Amino acid sequence: MAEPTAHPPTTTVREAVLALCRATGMTTVFGNPGSTELRMFRDWPEDFRYVLGLHESTAVAMAAGHALGTGRAALVSLHSAGGVGHSLGAVFNAYRDRVPVVIIAGQQSRALLPLRPFLGADEPARFPRPYVKFSRQPERAADVPAALAEAHRVAMSHPRGPVFLSVPEDDWDRPAEPVAPRTVHGGYTADPAALTGLARALDASARPALVVGPGVDDERAVRQVTELAERLRAAVWISPLSGRSGFDERHPLFQGFLPPVADQLAERLAAHDVVVALGAPLFTYHVHSEAPPLADGTELYHLDCDPAQAAWLPVGTSIVTTLGPALRALTDLVRPADRAAPPPRPAPGPRLATSAEEISPSW
Amino acid sequence: MAEPTAHPPTTTVREAVLALCRATGMTTVFGNPGSTELRMFRDWPEDFRYVLGLHESTAVAMAAGHALGTGRAALVSLHSAGGVGHSLGAVFNAYRDRVPVVIIAGQQSRALLPLRPFLGADEPARFPRPYVKFSRQPERAADVPAALAEAHRVAMSHPRGPVFLSVPEDDWDRPAEPVAPRTVHGGYTADPAALTGLARALDASARPALVVGPGVDDERAVRQVTELAERLRAAVWISPLSGRSGFDERHPLFQGFLPPVADQLAERLAAHDVVVALGAPLFTYHVHSEAPPLADGTELYHLDCDPAQAAWLPVGTSIVTTLGPALRALTDLVRPADRAAPPPRPAPGPRLATSAEEISPSW
Amino acid sequence: MAEPTAHPPTTTVREAVLALCRATGMTTVFGNPGSTELRMFRDWPEDFRYVLGLHESTAVAMAAGHALGTGRAALVSLHSAGGVGHSLGAVFNAYRDRVPVVIIAGQQSRALLPLRPFLGADEPARFPRPYVKFSRQPERAADVPAALAEAHRVAMSHPRGPVFLSVPEDDWDRPAEPVAPRTVHGGYTADPAALTGLARALDASARPALVVGPGVDDERAVRQVTELAERLRAAVWISPLSGRSGFDERHPLFQGFLPPVADQLAERLAAHDVVVALGAPLFTYHVHSEAPPLADGTELYHLDCDPAQAAWLPVGTSIVTTLGPALRALTDLVRPADRAAPPPRPAPGPRLATSAEEISPSW
Amino acid sequence: MAEPTAHPPTTTVREAVLALCRATGMTTVFGNPGSTELRMFRDWPEDFRYVLGLHESTAVAMAAGHALGTGRAALVSLHSAGGVGHSLGAVFNAYRDRVPVVIIAGQQSRALLPLRPFLGADEPARFPRPYVKFSRQPERAADVPAALAEAHRVAMSHPRGPVFLSVPEDDWDRPAEPVAPRTVHGGYTADPAALTGLARALDASARPALVVGPGVDDERAVRQVTELAERLRAAVWISPLSGRSGFDERHPLFQGFLPPVADQLAERLAAHDVVVALGAPLFTYHVHSEAPPLADGTELYHLDCDPAQAAWLPVGTSIVTTLGPALRALTDLVRPADRAAPPPRPAPGPRLATSAEEISPSW
Incomplete structure (x- = not known):
């Protein structure tokens, strides 16, 4: 890691x-x-x-x-x-x-x-x-x-x-700093080639994660996300400061809410080698920290129907698409996982509470 | 008509x-x-x-x-x-x-x-x-x-x-005036249901037309437009004041450039019962005339990847999608036409020239 | 009148x-x-x-x-x-x-x-x-x-x-409507020629009025306004919806608060042949009525340090100046009045209250 | 100096x-x-x-x-x-x-x-x-x-x-850097107290200068500037990049055009202990240099009818006023000078030409 x-x-x-x-x-x-x-x-x-x-x-x-x-x-x-x-x-x-x-x-x-x-x-x-x-x-x-x-x-x-x-x-x-190159697949149409690439990365992943943003609920794709997560045995996080639910918080794959601070967010995701952000800008920070957005071993894919958000992400591969068709196609493309499911969510401990308080008394 | x-x-x-x-x-x-x-x-x-x-x-x-x-x-x-x-x-x-x-x-x-x-x-x-x-x-x-x-x-x-x-x-x-109801299919993904509806309308059409806008060339979809037009034997127009070519002007199906004036535009399209605008806002006017955007017998479909343009069209059914996948799917869905091809384009006569001059000395 | x-x-x-x-x-x-x-x-x-x-x-x-x-x-x-x-x-x-x-x-x-x-x-x-x-x-x-x-x-x-x-x-x-010609004296400096013209108009006036706006208190000119009003025996009004006091409401010359509605405002001022607005845009309306801003017999002068407000007044003669020096100079220029003071302010009656309620429940 | x-x-x-x-x-x-x-x-x-x-x-x-x-x-x-x-x-x-x-x-x-x-x-x-x-x-x-x-x-x-x-x-x-305190006299009215202070500073000055900006011509105050300059035997400069003349360039008191670069401008004015900028923002730079706006021994006064420009000047004492009345009053307030007139303007030499070319090939 x-x-x-x-x-x-x-x-x-x-x-x-x-x-x-x-x-x-x-x-x-x-x-x-x-x-x-x-x-x-x-x-x-x-x-x-x-x-x-x-x-x-x-x-x-x-x-x-x-x-x-x-x-x-x-x-x-x-x-x-x-x-x-x-x-x-x-x-x-x-x-x-x-x-x-x-x-x-x-x-x-x-x-x-x-x-x-x-x-x-x-x-x-x-x-x-x-x-x-x-x-x-x-x-x-x-x-x-x-x-x-x-x-x-x-x-x-x-x-x-x-x-x-x-x-x-x-x-x-x-x-x-030099700018890292990025790919944006702009097809809007659940581009099969782009999704196949992502499916191959997920099949090869040891510890994949999905990050659920407001777009999942916006596009009524909660069920498709759940089906994909279960097929992948992937960890599921809610994106920082999202105000909309997009995954059942009692589901055993649910891991919690990502913090809006670069180093803390990268640390949470550092356990994952492939991360798929769904309808989420992901890097919504609230407190600045001098840290790169992701740890070196974490590869990011980003599915969103908003080309503006695809453009402003600083790292990762974006696929511009509505989520429903893309998730359905992706679920068909990936192999059912034989990897271990992630450990159950740790109960929110005192460190997290303290940290949230440190970050901001106002949200 | x-x-x-x-x-x-x-x-x-x-x-x-x-x-x-x-x-x-x-x-x-x-x-x-x-x-x-x-x-x-x-x-x-x-x-x-x-x-x-x-x-x-x-x-x-x-x-x-x-x-x-x-x-x-x-x-x-x-x-x-x-x-x-x-x-x-x-x-x-x-x-x-x-x-x-x-x-x-x-x-x-x-x-x-x-x-x-x-x-x-x-x-x-x-x-x-x-x-x-x-x-x-x-x-x-x-x-x-x-x-x-x-x-x-x-x-x-x-x-x-x-x-x-x-x-x-x-x-x-x-x-x-009361506002006419409109449908916008926002799937972005060459929505099969929406395209099937359009294919049925085209199959039933007596005199279909395609209107080519800047989006066709922008998305490198000129070949797909040509294939669809030929399969449909549809008339092909360039949208008003488009600065980009998206169809071969020497092709026998080519009908000319739509004028940026409501009554003239509606008159040109009144011969068609089904019109499909591709990557074009279509109603780009330059001179005002008191006329509805389309004649009563003309039904409009609009395919565009820009949801803003889908929203601002005053009439017709919009399908938000990139053009390439949508045109490929649509070409598969429609029946090869046995209708007569439209008559060849009339040579630009003096009336058109006069009219263009009347409209605007500046473009 | x-x-x-x-x-x-x-x-x-x-x-x-x-x-x-x-x-x-x-x-x-x-x-x-x-x-x-x-x-x-x-x-x-x-x-x-x-x-x-x-x-x-x-x-x-x-x-x-x-x-x-x-x-x-x-x-x-x-x-x-x-x-x-x-x-x-x-x-x-x-x-x-x-x-x-x-x-x-x-x-x-x-x-x-x-x-x-x-x-x-x-x-x-x-x-x-x-x-x-x-x-x-x-x-x-x-x-x-x-x-x-x-x-x-x-x-x-x-x-x-x-x-x-x-x-x-x-x-x-x-x-x-044709635009009425207007004069704006832009000297900023209590322009003696412009003030002399105003002084002559006030000397010749039968029933002058001063309208006090937020600028009077802003420029600490309340005392000078009082001295001028007393020398002129002029009626004193507060401009529509002004949030700052600029005149003692118990002073016998005080006539009340001008309403923010064109016809009502013109009616209140129609009794006056010369009106001097001080640090007030004057025509701050809240409810529209089809009426000219002033009755035909009412002549308006406007003293303000803000050239933008001088420009946007639709009628009257503006003198761009800070109020203190202008009021001191004007008080020296006008003759002590021998005209009758205006009648004391009518106690706010039911009609006014009803009218205020009609105009706006929100202020 | x-x-x-x-x-x-x-x-x-x-x-x-x-x-x-x-x-x-x-x-x-x-x-x-x-x-x-x-x-x-x-x-x-x-x-x-x-x-x-x-x-x-x-x-x-x-x-x-x-x-x-x-x-x-x-x-x-x-x-x-x-x-x-x-x-x-x-x-x-x-x-x-x-x-x-x-x-x-x-x-x-x-x-x-x-x-x-x-x-x-x-x-x-x-x-x-x-x-x-x-x-x-x-x-x-x-x-x-x-x-x-x-x-x-x-x-x-x-x-x-x-x-x-x-x-x-x-x-x-x-x-x-700490912000230097400044005074802005906002009276608009050729404030006598402010002008008297300026007159005393000019009387006590050994080498005063006037800087003429676009406001001088805008307010038709060229003659008053000339009278004041002659009474003071003051050097006269044109402000940086002013597009309007406001002083006769053949007049013996004329010293030239101030350069739009901080160190060069401060150097030109460093010979003067009192500088009066008239209708000019004065510090209109085109090329950055790490230098304070004025040398330590130079005291600045600024007369302008625009309170925004008075506010944005970083140093000096501003008097908000139109120029004509202020210059007339100031000319009356200062003593006729017995100081030596400044040396005649050096003919524009090669160094100046080179410098102008260095600064900007585009103006």
Whole structure:
């Protein structure tokens, strides 16, 4: 059973972003540059191509064409609020025509923003909405690479479309963790290939677990979850702070309620080699702890009908689907388990009570 | 072939809303009332129940519980911006727990809004976002019933959740058209029952048509569309103002580009008894005309992976699904057609050109 | 004593807007046109000039230059959300450089907006914020001319800057009342010329009244108001729904609390020929009534430190100033009155109580 | 002539906020607490008082009453988005009644925000708008104290009203600089006492300077600026990136255009012991440098009609007023100077050109 450990950042925002662009095939960048993007483009790598648009409209329009031709999202670099505004007609078209364009807009240095600097964007997380599927300026430099990864996943979820990220110019040289690659199966249709992969992982698992979120009850899939859990002899947890029941708490497979704190949650799930989250964002935290979301030996699958939640999960393989058909198909695909059922749920002891009180007196 | 005709309103906003509530099972209303809601509740019908919450939080929380228990959306009536604010904790919980709560907030009279009246909401379409899936104040009184119908469909799409509608108090007595009932199959999974129903309608059709939108190319489903069209001998149109091709324009079944004007669009499709829109909002208008969206003899089905677009269509049966699996399944379900193929596309004549120019010099 | 009467509209939105443009010197219009603006420009009057910009940026930049040269606000016509976006760099500059540019953006027909039409703006009241001082799409066609008048007053208040109005294309031919001309003295500095004019009006008044709003207590000006009222022997009212006291309710000049309903408020003030509102928006209504804000014989002056409130008042002469210095100067400027003091306040009778109950059970 | 130096932070956000609260008289805190505020209240100082409201509405309402009674802004601590929502009715009242209430809302840890944590606010800078005069979540922990200082100044500018600051819970222990106290004279009316103080400082100055911003031309005050400059024999600069002229560039007192970079700007002004900024935000930067805004020996006065700009200046004494009357009064108040005029402007040399090019290729 692996210990959760915190990985110190070994790279910069700029390096992590470039690595992500390589991993997602966004090495052609369309843009119309200004001063706030300079640090992004310094030491421009040989394997990247920069295509200059003489106006922001043409940069976005070219990127949209590139996305249509390649079937991959295309990256655009624009300059602050004004530059993004100038491209709005092309952004609107990409939005209506479902074209995955990932826009990074330069923003002034965080240090300058309190003084309303020249070339600053005043409401950077709102601006090109409602004509983009996602817009954000991360609250910390270190969060830029992961935010770009999420934006890319949103752009590539059907219906595809443009997304937006505002990056303060002093973020590029700050330390950041590299972004782990993720898979999102976006078929919506209980994709047989994706489910077969998951079934094989469950068959090979020594100690599987299901995590039940609000989506299970929302989609009336409690019975199917129970059938799958029994066939797998899997442990069953309720996701952190879920307000809806989705599993019988007296069932012998029931293990309890996952805590909304990263290290505690990872510790609870560290006993499991395969975890399947059902209709749950899973990583709903309430108190911060410096810990990775899962222990090294825990593999996560995530089934949800909400592509936004599939996009914002930081780790694991997501399958976008409604739960009923997926659970029925999955139950047919897995072998009846001959593994031992998990030990019965420990009665909530004083440590848990103390911990819950520590975490928050308010919920 | 039916003539498109405009139906003059025969009812009031209040009557149309009450009829919609009956049709959707929302006859229990939870609320905490104020003066701006008085016209909504006047002559309260016998078959409706009003459950008073002594605070807005409890009204929303009770409604959420009712929705969980019944499996239907629950209606809440709150009072202007302040009243909605007071309920925000309960709205947040409903949002996170995917509970379909439909909130109608009283707003001041339209006539008063320019003067910042007491009890007015200043940004009524924004306020409870981002904790609701939909928020809107219709631009005309006559649009209130249809907006509530759309809000209800959004609330009931998975993942379910709260929605919000702001209604100026002088809207309730204005004329409005009754809202036509609609079905949305929200399974996402090429729902076999829904597709079977569509297949039976296509088999029975004399002159079917497919309308191809941006989603077809977005989901790489051009080949499947072609196979289905050929099996059906169906006419194929491109949806209004789509910027992406999704069908070979030289194919003998291709009929042209639908115009973005209600009467012209309805006229083009009036020859067809069954129309299947694929990845297209279909009713993307550019110029207003007083005409119903479809002629009386035209039945619409709509396949799209975007539940928001499924919700905002004003007529027809929507099936939420990605296109590839749905088209493959549908092609298997329909009988090969022995009907005559549609006549070849008329060459674009002077009238069309003139009309396009009339419509808009700008696109 | 004049009777309040409702004036039925005698003109269209377009005619009222053109008249307002003439009155404010905005007869040169800079623009880049699209289809949603066609009705605005039909039968373009001989005394107006249209200056075409080949791009929206240049239209706004030319308008800004014109405003700098003339010292008057300049009018720009742009096309929907995309067109406004394209001009954003020039709008940003005008905002930073305090240049009064009045932007009217074409919006799709109200009738089409529920269906997300082509060329529609989805959040029209928000879009160019925070780079404009004012943005709005009126809730009714009839409110367009007054909203444009307010926008113009906001643009011309120091610090000047750009403002924005979204106008649905089917609003232009609807009926609307002409906009009454108004004066706003924007000096902030207890402008002696403006105060002298007011002093002359008060000296000539037979039955003056002061209306005390929250600003009086906010600026600690209660004593100065009392001195002025006594010197004038003026009636003193509290403004509708003010939550702060600003005058001694036992003072013999005190007349009571103005009701938040147009006809009732106008009736209370109809006895007065000159009314001076102090730190009060005055027309804070709660219940709509079809009545003009003031009776024909009542002349309104408005002293407030908030230029936004000065701009949104529909009638009267505003003087932007803090109250203390203005009241001290005004008290020196007016002659001690030899007119009769107003009759003592009638004890609140049953009619008032009934009326308050009728108006709102909630405040 | 003092050298600009960067002061390293010597305190935490929490300590700097508490010091600011003491300096502004906000040592009574009204609130309804939750977990995200715990770090703010740890080791609660003896000289602070916490008044518990059993509901958020009462906390804000009590604070509003306290502000009315004391004439000072009152501090409220609320809990995340839900807690702020619950108080909205009381916030609305404070807004309409011009009551200065400073709301700090707890926000989740910055580290958690990418994952949509429990108790997080999703659009923290927007939420209680438009019912507050100011809302912000600083982009860095270190900016929290200065943002609170700005919020307090906004709340106390007439018309007073509520303001809002969202503070992530992990910001409280981060390092931050203490906030320098500032004076804002909010009289709007060329306040004679404030101007007399400025006149005495100018009379005693050895090398005064005027900085001309867009407001000078906006308010047609170029002639008055020239008269004042000549009477003072003061150097005259144009503020950074101003797009409007406000002084004759051929005038012997003209010194040039201030650069939009902190260290360069401070260096240009370091020769001056008294600087008067006119209609200019002055600290409009384009490139960040680690330098204090002004050298230690430079004292700043700021005259502007915009209370928002008066509030956001980080240092100096602001006098809110239109420029014309203030400049006329000031010219009368100062003694004709017998000091030497500043040396004529150096011709723009290669170093300046190089520097401008370094700063930004884009303007």
